[in-house]
Amino acid sequence: MISQKGGFFMFLRAQLSAQMATIADFLVTILLVRLFDVYYVYATLAGAIYGGIVNCIINYKWTFKSKGKKTNVAAKFVIVWLCSVWLNTWGTYALTESLAKIPWVRDTLSLYFGDFFIIPKVVVAVIVALFWNYNMQRLFVYRNIDIRSLFGRRH
Numbered sequence: 448m449i450s451q452k453g454g455f456f457m458f459l460r461a462q463l464s465a466q467m468a469t470i471a472d473f474l475v476t477i478l479l480v481r482l483f484d485v486y487y488v489y490a491t492l493a494g495a496i497y498g499g500i501v502n503c504i505i506n507y508k509w510t511f512k513s514k515g516k517k518t519n520v521a522a523k524f525v526i527v528w529l530c531s532v533w534l535n536t537w538g539t540y541a542l543t544e545s546l547a548k549i550p551w552v553r554d555t556l557s558l559y560f561g562d563f564f565i566i567p568k569v570v571v572a573v574i575v576a577l578f579w580n581y582n583m584q585r586l587f588v589y590r591n592i593d594i595r596s597l598f599g600r601r602h
Contacts, residue, residue: 457510461584464505465576472498472572480562487564491539495532502580503528511589520588527583534575535568542567 476494479485485493503524507513513520543564547553557563 457585458581460510461506461581464502464510465580467505468498468502469572469576471501473568476568477562477565487543487562488536488540491564491568492532492536495535499528499532506584506589511584513589513591515589515591523588524584527580527588530583531575531580534579535571538571538575539564539568542571 472494474494475497476487476490479490479493480487503521507517507520546556546567547563553563556566560566
C-alpha cells in the first residue's frame with residue numbers, strides 16, 4: 448500500500464524525499480557559511496542545487512517510480528528545478544533583507560539563531576516545496592510526457 452503509485456502515499460514519499468533533500472541543502476548551505484564564510488545568498492544557491500540533485504534521484508527511483516525516458520525526465524526536472532532554485536534563492540534573500548529592516552524582528556531572531564537568514568530560508572523552503580516542487584514534479588516531471596512534444600512544431 449505504501450509503495451502504491453499515486454494518492455496520499457505518493458505525497459508522503461515525496462515529503463520524505465523532500466526532507467532528505469532539505470537536509471542535504473541545509474547542510475551544504477550552513478557548512479559554506481560557517482566554515483568557508485561564503486555569502487549566504489551564494490551558499491543558499493549551492494545548497495539548493497545540491498538538494499535538487501538529491502531530490503531528483505530519490506524521486507525518480509522511489510517516489511514517483513518513473514517509467515519515463517531518463518533524458519525526458521531530466522529535461523523536465525531541470526526546467527522545474529531551475530525555477531525552484533531561483534524561488535528559493537531570491538525568496539530567501541528578499542525575506543531576509545525585508546525582515547532585517549525591522550529591528551525588533553532582526554534582534555529577536557538573532558538572539559536565538561547565529562545566522563539570521565536561516566529562519567527566512569526555512570519559511571521559503573517550505574512554501575516552495577509544497578506549492579511548487581511537489582505539484583510540478585507530480586503533474587509534469589514524472590508524468591510520461593515527451594518534452595519535445597511540448598516544444599515541437601504543430602502540423
